[in-house]
Amino acid sequence: MSRILADAQKTSSMRQRYRRRLRGTVVLLVWLAFSCISSVSAETVVLRRMVDDEPVGPKRTVNGEVLVEAKDGGILMRGDDGRIWLIQPDEILKRESSSVPSPVTADEMTRRMLDEFPAGFEAFETAHYVLLYQRNDAYARDVASLFESLHRAFFAYWKNQRVDIEEPKYPLVAFVLADRSAFLKHAGAEIGETAANVIGYYHLESNRMTTFRVGNLERNIATIIHEATHQLAYNCGLQTRFADNPMWLSEGLAMFFESPDLSNPRGWRGVGRVNRVNLNRWKRYLPSRPGDSLATLVADDARFQSSATAEAAYGESWALTYFLIRTMKREYIDYLERLRQTQPLQQYTQRERIEMFETAMKMPLAKVDEKFLAYMRRVR
Template sequence: MTARRFFLLSLLSAALTADAAQPNYQVTIDGRTLQGTPLQQSTSQLLLLARDGSYQQVQLNEAENLRRLPGTFRSYSQSEIRGRLLREFGRNFDVSGTGNYLVVHPRGKHDQWAPRFEKLYRSFQVYFGARGVQLKPLRFPLIAIVFPTRSDFLRYAQRQGVSTSRSTRGYYSHQSNRIILYDVTAGRPSAPWHENASTIIHETVHQVAFNTGLHSRSAAPPRWVSEGLAMMFEAPGVWDARKHPRLTDRINRQRMEVFEEYRSTRPKGQLASLVTSDRVFHQNVLQAYSEAWALTFFLAETRPRQYTEYLLRTSQRKPFRAYSQQERLRDFTACFGDNLTLLEAHYLRFIDGL
């Protein structure tokens, strides 16, 4: 590394905590030009927040022509990102703008796909606005990619280095800040569409939460928090309370059934394990997801002020630092009290009574 480049990279560290006045840099890697603002750096790597909202990991020994550009960092415009997406995905896809979203979808399928993401974004705003939470404005247009078949979806995920399972129908990528999914009906008009709808809801909630300040991409919350919120919104009474106003409409029936089956073998004191560690998600995924939904639903229904306070608390941690068990427990008890045994009893009684 040249002395000039080392000096310039040292200057980048001053931009890591700024927001409105973030500087804009340009770098060339293998002939590809990137523009972005630095988030984190080491002696060998630089993490850039790119102008399309993605995270770009730059190997410094491969970087060329690193320089600061005039002005401050800002997102590409929606029209600029739309043009980039059209070039990326080609003539078999349309790119539809819906206000806050750019949705890449098979040609001629605008009405089937594009409005749904925007509707969920607005439902999310209404839900938290009614609870007194002022969400942050979006910094970037939100992007969703819809592939026509599972094979197309799997090829894209593999190119992006994303591992999938047989049950994966879509995902939100922290790295690209995109939703990726596929049409499980394979375009058959008579096929049931509810699985597509559930995937859109779940992944859109992830994306919107990570882009409006409820979660932080650089300091992710415990897994039960992000997954529980997304699963809670899958119930029609949450994302469309005007048409579905009853408590029973807000219950995620699929997760409730799994939790009821799990209830008889659920270990005593499981609440503390869920709060302080993500390891339960590596032991039994279905049970962990059902518990994440059940705890989230209990807190949102019975302790809404403390729940939103907790969401914001977990989003305001220092970036790119591990979240220890002690810190997780401290943040949880600061919002819900330190008597976890009593809270767990109230929680289970509430779920059992649904």
């Protein structure tokens, strides 16, 4: 339960933080249906962050692609290291066109990370990841091995489903901090008070995953796999960062991959097993589940943002994902494909969300719900 509450707090906290940072610019303009430029252009931008109309920190130079530009000049930009920058108009010191930069190499990513976090960090590279860690090399390498196992399983799974995904364009960055104290100090700057309630998270803006050493690795495998799945999904083209990705889909997908296997020495070995924790959440919710439960899950993310409803929302999201992949796989993949086309900051209304779901499933929501309930009542 504590993890569910933390996830709800994390989602709310991060969204509030993005809204505060972009007050009156990119996100708000899209939400209010103002026109914006969505074509990609390569630029070099010199910026300085502003807080309460005062400059903060040094000047920064970002080479990358402007993904969205608001009418007032605020921009959403992806740097050559995969980080997404949300930049207000008064933070831009200089803009000039440039050629599309090549993604940074793993060696360059490592150098930048060590320059940014020099105190007490070491780094090593695997085939797909750059890991920064403190003190415990063995634990960090165990985590890296788990990441690479997930990477293989993730790509093998979607290849078997005939879903085209791409190798991550940028090296995937993960932090393994020494202990809870170090984690709170580091994570507090990104996700605020929510850091006290989680042991790991994937950060949409920086594109990095962060965790810390907590006892033995096996106890925390589900959380690590869950957050690392988010990172892979947003870096292989399966999902689009800062697009209107329904939370039931994002969280259900991560839970589908996270299922722990306690009979395995490594604690995790594959994809799509029955997730006992979330099956139990679903079964606890079922007796009091209202008739419009599927509609409220699909239409918006409100149930995830309240501690009173988050646990049931997570349980139902896993159950719906499990049901769809097991019984309506082609329709589920069609739904994924439709959402993949969503542009950053594009928003759907509740009605549009439901219509997209029904179109992909080729049946009304009520019929999906009927089949869903019948199937999940048989799952043990």
